[in-house]
Amino acid sequence: MKVKAKSNIHTNDIDGLENEDITIGEIYSVIGIEGDYFRIVNDVKEPILYPKILFDIIDPNIPADWLKTEYDGEIFVEPPETSKPGFYETYFDGDQDSIKIYKKMLIKNKVK
Numbered sequence: 001m002k003v004k005a006k007s008n009i010h011t012n013d014i015d016g017l018e019n020e021d022i023t024i025g026e027i028y029s030v031i032g033i034e035g036d037y038f039r040i041v042n043d044v045k046e047p048i049l050y051p052k053i054l055f056d057i058i059d060p061n062i063p064a065d066w067l068k069t070e071y072d073g074e075i076f077v078e079p080p081e082t083s084k085p086g087f088y089e090t091y092f093d094g095d096q097d098s099i100k101i102y103k104k105m106l107i108k109n110k111v112k
Contacts, residue, residue, distance in 0.1 A: 001030040001062050003038060003055035019050055027058060029111040032082065035074035039088075041111055047088065047102065063109065081105040 005022045021042040022028065032039035037049040067083045069076045081101050082088070091098040105111075 001033075001038075001057070002059035003028055003030055003040070004058050006054055006056060019054060021046070021048070022050060022054070028055070029109070031105070031109065031111060032076070032078035033062075034076050034078075039078070041106070047091070079105050079109060081108075 004027050005024050007024050021044045022040070023043055026043070028038075028040040028042070030038045030040055031047060032049075034049060036052055038052055038055060039047055039049050042048050042050075062077060063079070065080060066077055067080050069083065071085070076083070082105055087098060087101075091102055
């Protein structure tokens with residue numbers, strides 16, 4: 001799935017955040033969908049959640065092997081490698097196994 005950042009990306013009226021490190025008009029690969037958010041690899045190469053409303057979908061195709069789960073009424077769609085609850089928490093904590101899994105997932109899904 002590919003999305004393009006809209007012109008209102010730096011407003012904090014949407015979620016109380018500045019939504020930094022994405023560029024207006026830039027195309028990003030979605031590496032996860034969590035409720036009302038897309039997880040993308042942003043301009044500083046971090047896998048961050050951003051509100052869907054900040055993007056236009058330009059390619060809606062989701063890889064066939066991605067898993068769809070539901071937690072607390074929200075739908076999550078993500079690669080099997082990163083679908084374990086708490087995966088990104090361990091990644092951001094610097095867990096080396098999570099970092100290796102994440103890097104392999106990027107290569108598999110051809111994300112730059």
